[in-house]
Amino acid sequence: MTSKAALVTGGATRLGRHFSEALADAGYDIALHVNSSREEAEEVAERIRGKGRECEILPCNFMHDPLDTLVHSAKERFSHLSVLLNSASSYQAAPIAKTDLAMLETQFRINLFTPLLLTRHFAEVVPQGCVINIIDNKVAYHQYPYAAYLLSKKGLADMTQMAAIEFAPHIRVNGIAPGVVLPTAQRNHDYIAWRLEGIPLHRQGTPGHLIQAVHYLLDNDFVTGQVLCVDGGESIYLEGRHSENYVS
DSSP, X not given: OOOEEEEEETTTSHHHHHHHHHHHXXXXXXXXXXXXXXXXXXXXXXXXXXXXXXXXXXXOOTXXXXXXXXXXXXXHHOTTEEEEEEOOOOOOOBOGGGOOHHHHHHHHIIIIIHHHHHHHHHHHHOSSEEEEEEOOGGGGSOOTTBHHHHHXXXXXXXXXXXXXXXXXXXXXXXXXXXXXXXXXXXXOHHHHHHHHHTSTTOSOOOHHHHHHHHHHHHHOTTOOSOEEEESTTGGGOOOOOOGGGOOO
């Protein structure tokens, strides 16, 4: 098997964990970024090593630590590094009227500035590779109750396309915009059922659907600058209000 390696940010929890283990299944050694989830990272690393792949846990606090060090550490440990998967994310809900500077700084620092700078440093040290940014299908909307979070993710979608142009042809940059796949624990059954009513396919996705998208973006070397929505069609369901759907 050809030797290959991936740096996965936020790779120990939620979707990041699924991505890390799926890439290991596909033959990648994993540079596993972690911030506070050290115990979970040890569990994931053990599982990856059990699959016959190498795994190095790389701590980094995106609010304080230098980002070039993370990339250089991954490259030093795995000279065959060829994939950067930006999965780490921060989520805070608040409308513009309740958004302060601290919230903006946190959301933009983690959701936009960090993947931008990691992509820059990755392109500096990797001669040929791929970047995949995990975005959010909410970028298709203007949902002001998530103002800072959503603006940072919209910026990440645009950055994905800019970086794809700038770093071509040696680095391909794409994104995945998940829909209802892995809701947080506080989302109850009634809420999920209500969300599914607004999805054309009328069902919830799975991490496996996102993993399929990752494989597609890695395997198809003629795709760059794309944001692939994996959301059952939710992001295109923008019917809006008009006379024929008005209920008096």
